[in-house]
Amino acid sequence: MISALLAAAILQPAVNLPLVREFPMPGADRVTVAIVVPAPQNLSGRHLAAWYAIGDSLIDGTTEFSRNAIWEYGTQSGVPPRVRVFSDLIIVQVTAPPAGIDVAAHIASAMVRRPKLRDEDLAEAVVRRRQQSDAWSSWADPHVPDWDNLDAKYIEEVKGAAFQPERMVVCIAGAVPTGRGIAEIQKQFSQRNEIPKARVRLGENPKVKATIPGIAGTFEWTGTPITARDANFVHRIAALMALGVGKEGTMTRILRESLGYSYRQEVVVWPTARGWVPRMVAWRAGSSEPIEELTKATEAMAEDVEAWDESTLARAKVMTVSALAGNGLFQPFWGGPNEVLSASVEDRAVFWAYASLVGGEQLTPDFLAQVLKDLDLEKFKAEGKAVLDQASAGVRPAEETPDWPSNEAANSGSF
Amino acid sequence: MLASVLALLLVPGRTAVVPTGEQNDSPRRREVLPNGAAYLVDSSMRNGQFCMTLTISADNVRDSETTHGLRHVWEHFLAQGPKRDVDAFLEVRGLGLSAITTRDATFVQIQGPSEQIAAAFEAMKRILGPLEIQVSDLEREKKIMAQEWALRSWRDSVSAAAWKTAFADFGLDPFGDLRAIQQFTVGDIESLHRRQMVGNGMACVVIGDVDRDITAARVTELLGSLPPGDERYADNEEEPISVPPTSTRIGFGRAAVVSGLGTPGTLATIAAAFAIRLQESSVSLVYTPTTRPGLVVLSCEDMAPFQRLAALDPSEQAALLPVAKRMLLQWIGQAENDPVIAGQIQGIIMVQGRAVNFQSMREQANGLSSDAFLAGWARLVGPESVRVGGTE
Numbered sequence: 117m118i119s120a121l122l123a124a125a126i127l128q129p130a131v132n133l134p135l136v137r138e139f140p141m142p143g144a145d146r147v148t149v150a151i152v153v154p155a156p157q158n159l160s161g162r163h164l165a166a167w168y169a170i171g172d173s174l175i176d177g178t179t180e181f182s183r184n185a186i187w188e189y190g191t192q193s194g195v196p197p198r199v200r201v202f203s204d205l206i207i208v209q210v211t212a213p214p215a216g217i218d219v220a221a222h223i224a225s226a227m228v229r230r231p232k233l234r235d236e237d238l239a240e241a242v243v244r245r246r247q248q249s250d251a252w253s254s255w256a257d258p259h260v261p262d263w264d265n266l267d268a269k270y271i272e273e274v275k276g277a278a279f280q281p282e283r284m285v286v287c288i289a290g291a292v293p294t295g296r297g298i299a300e301i302q303k304q305f306s307q308r309n310e311i312p313k314a315r316v317r318l319g320e321n322p323k324v325k326a327t328i329p330g331i332a333g334t335f336e337w338t339g340t341p342i343t344a345r346d347a348n349f350v351h352r353i354a355a356l357m358a359l360g361v362g363k364e365g366t367m368t369r370i371l372r373e374s375l376g377y378s379y380r381q382e383v384v385v386w387p388t389a390r391g392w393v394p395r396m397v398a399w400r401a402g403s404s405e406p407i408e409e410l411t412k413a414t415e416a417m418a419e420d421v422e423a424w425d426e427s428t429l430a431r432a433k434v435m436t437v438s439a440l441a442g443n444g445l446f447q448p449f450w451g452g453p454n455e456v457l458s459a460s461v462e463d464r465a466v467f468w469a470y471a472s473l474v475g476g477e478q479l480t481p482d483f484l485a486q487v488l489k490d491l492d493l494e495k496f497k498a499e500g501k502a503v504l505d506q507a508s509a510g511v512r513p514a515e516e517t518p519d520w521p522s523n524e525a526a527n528s529g530s531f
Numbered sequence: 532m533l534a535s536v537l538a539l540l541l542v543p544g545r546t547a548v549v550p551t552g553e554q555n556d557s558p559r560r561r562e563v564l565p566n567g568a569a570y571l572v573d574s575s576m577r578n579g580q581f582c583m584t585l586t587i588s589a590d591n592v593r594d595s596e597t598t599h600g601l602r603h604v605w606e607h608f609l610a611q612g613p614k615r616d617v618d619a620f621l622e623v624r625g626l627g628l629s630a631i632t633t634r635d636a637t638f639v640q641i642q643g644p645s646e647q648i649a650a651a652f653e654a655m656k657r658i659l660g661p662l663e664i665q666v667s668d669l670e671r672e673k674k675i676m677a678q679e680w681a682l683r684s685w686r687d688s689v690s691a692a693a694w695k696t697a698f699a700d701f702g703l704d705p706f707g708d709l710r711a712i713q714q715f716t717v718g719d720i721e722s723l724h725r726r727q728m729v730g731n732g733m734a735c736v737v738i739g740d741v742d743r744d745i746t747a748a749r750v751t752e753l754l755g756s757l758p759p760g761d762e763r764y765a766d767n768e769e770e771p772i773s774v775p776p777t778s779t780r781i782g783f784g785r786a787a788v789v790s791g792l793g794t795p796g797t798l799a800t801i802a803a804a805f806a807i808r809l810q811e812s813s814v815s816l817v818y819t820p821t822t823r824p825g826l827v828v829l830s831c832e833d834m835a836p837f838q839r840l841a842a843l844d845p846s847e848q849a850a851l852l853p854v855a856k857r858m859l860l861q862w863i864g865q866a867e868n869d870p871v872i873a874g875q876i877q878g879i880i881m882v883q884g885r886a887v888n889f890q891s892m893r894e895q896a897n898g899l900s901s902d903a904f905l906a907g908w909a910r911l912v913g914p915e916s917v918r919v920g921g922t923e
Binding site: 143145187188191192193194195196244247248249250251330331332362363364372373376377378379380399400401402427430431434435438443444445446518520 | 580
């Protein structure tokens with residue numbers, strides 16, 4: 117199964133063409149097209165507002181497809197089109213029955229090359245975003261867009277700087293005959309550039325929200341971005357698995373079972389335009405001494421890494437293969453706030469589209485087997501230690517104090 | 532862990548023994564054992580993976596005001612096994628375990644590569660054994676429960692309020708009440724465990740790339756020695772009670788009372804809910820599968836989407852029927868191919884003793900009429916919907 121999932125044809129990007137990857141998945145009952153668009157670097161607060169508004173409005177129509185037409189044609193497989201908007205990535209996805217690969221490619225490419233972006237759609241997107249107050253979204257990206265000062269100029273700049281084919285990565289996965297997906301994408305992108313190029317001017321950086329909505333805040337150990345091109349990438353992933361994936365991971369054993377700090381704690385491998393950022397996060401409510409607890413947890417996890425043994429290593433290797441094969445178990449790769457990537461055709465396409473942006477084409481079964489074979493206990497523990505040593509540890513407090521409803525013991529401070 | 536997301540799939544299931552002749556040719560085998568426990572083995576998948584689902588009914592042990600949360604706390608201990616070593620045992624073999632508490636059942640699921648299925652049976656055997664809980668274990672778990680409670684979103688609050696509105700005490704939130712949880716003793720947990728580790732009300736579903744007969748023999752060995760226990764009585768099949776509309780601090784909800792999986796009205800309402808989500812992307816949808824009466828809950832941070840939905844012309848609603856029907860069919864089809872969700876649905880159908888058939892579901896979805904769809908829409912956001920906050 118791994119070889120089937122990883123077998124891929126690649127079209128290297130030519131001038132004005134995206135990088136295209138194709139992943140036939142035997143037995144799939146549908147085909148999906150995922151397009152990754154990285155944001156221009158160093159977006160100001162106003163540009164970030166424009167980025168979110170554009171991303172959320174892509175699905176509202178293109179020059180040739182109305183919103184209704186996108187829904188009508190884009191839901192033929194029963195899976196609706198979707199746009200995921202991260203602070204520095206947009207991922208557009210359209211799924212179709214096997215015979216509809218041309219339709220999926222057409223709609224998806226139109227959404228990133230000829231979006232309508234009507235004023236009323238952009239305005240509605242802003243309203244929806246401003247109302248968003250869930251904890252996971254706030255955790256995922258603490259940068260606050262400058263909604264108050266967004267105007268058409270910023271929309272045009274971001275659109276022109278970001279939505280150029282050569283910046284994009286496309287993945288066609290599922291029930292796709294070899295070569296057909298690449299041909300369809302070539303066809304769709306062979307026309308002239310649809311959006312005039314533009315530059316994003318420098319501006320005031322977005323503000324950063326220091327708190328989390330609700331009553332639970334976070335302890336987080338944030339690593340530096342990693343890419344599949346890094347020599348130690350697979351080894352680092354294995355160490356992250358041992359630290360924070362599964363209930364036998366270091367984080368659960370230390371933070372939950374030993375210290376009793378949190379119910380949910382895990383490693384999240386978060387996609388950004390610069391690479392996957394390892395984020396070890398634990399949700400903590402009602403702490404009166406968060407810094408002390410953070411320090412204690414860090415020390416306890418470091419001690420635990422020192423005690424890793426051959427069994428820990430074996431578990432991590434099994435999990436690493438499982439995660440990269442995408443069989444739905446032990447998955448640290450996320451596709452949105454509080455959203456682990458699943459084994460669905462759609463999520464595998466998103467994974468490989470994004471992975472292609474950061475050097476993932478080398479992650480073949482043979483490559484994985486070789487590098488995992490090279491990983492011995494000493495190297496493994498060194499990687500785990502490096503994760504903790506290099507991470508930036510911090511607390512993001514909750515905006516509210518727990519009221520612990522109907523619970524006298526909790527109110528008395530025993531929690 | 533609580534089931535809080537839409538995990539809605541439909542399954543061919545029945546608790547009667549399938550005739551021997553059919554079993555010989557079929558990749559499936561199901562049986563009710565003498566002690567009342569039921570099992571289903573579906574060996575039709577060829578992907579090298581399996582999922583084993585243990586479903587334990589909530590009938591006879593449903594939460595009350597004083598035991599509100601007992602099943603949830605018990606699930607935390609159940610899933611770890613008596614020695615708290617089940618996760619370690621499984622994960623090093625590439626197997627993963629999860630556990631879920633819903634209003635109607637507790638689910639324990641193990642999934643992973645088929646060559647490790649013997650280890651999954653060993654883990655389930657440990658899970659079915661007597662609990663070994665110290666007072667300190669329970670006190671720590673109570674703290675963890677509070678941390679879990681702190682992660683509940685406003686959507687969870689809206690859903691809980693909708694259930695309370697529709698079903699009063701029959702709709703108690705399966706999470707539990709932290710005050711009640713504080714009062715639980717080790718004896719309470721152990722007593723519940725003894726009442727739950729019986730044949731009646733228990734089902735084991737194994738779906739995947741497995742040998743049908745060998746797996747069936749292993750399940751029989753696993754469940755067959757359990758005492759039968761008391762017969763389970765469906766104690767939540769009454770019509771909704773309906774108490775005055777309520778509200779939550781954040782968020783608004785609209786919900787439809789549905790009679791349960793397998794009924795045309797339930798499917799029509801789910802189809803309408805899919806259409807509503809397409810129409811209003813900020814609206815969330817939750818349905819917990821059961822063959823008993825339940826709710827399809829819509830929630831939103833803002834009232835405006837519900838106001839727009841209520842004002843939508845019936846012809847505009849009906850225009851969404853084709854898309855909704857496709858999504859419904861895709862959703863039903865997914866059930867047959869996702870052994871995790873299918874295992875839960877199969878399990879709940881078996882412990883509730885209902886006959887729900889995939890094929891008939893598909894036929895119902897294909898034949899979904901405009902009238903039925905509009906009726907489902909009205910149940911969700913029309914005047915008779917269950918309301919949490921706000922007015923149109």
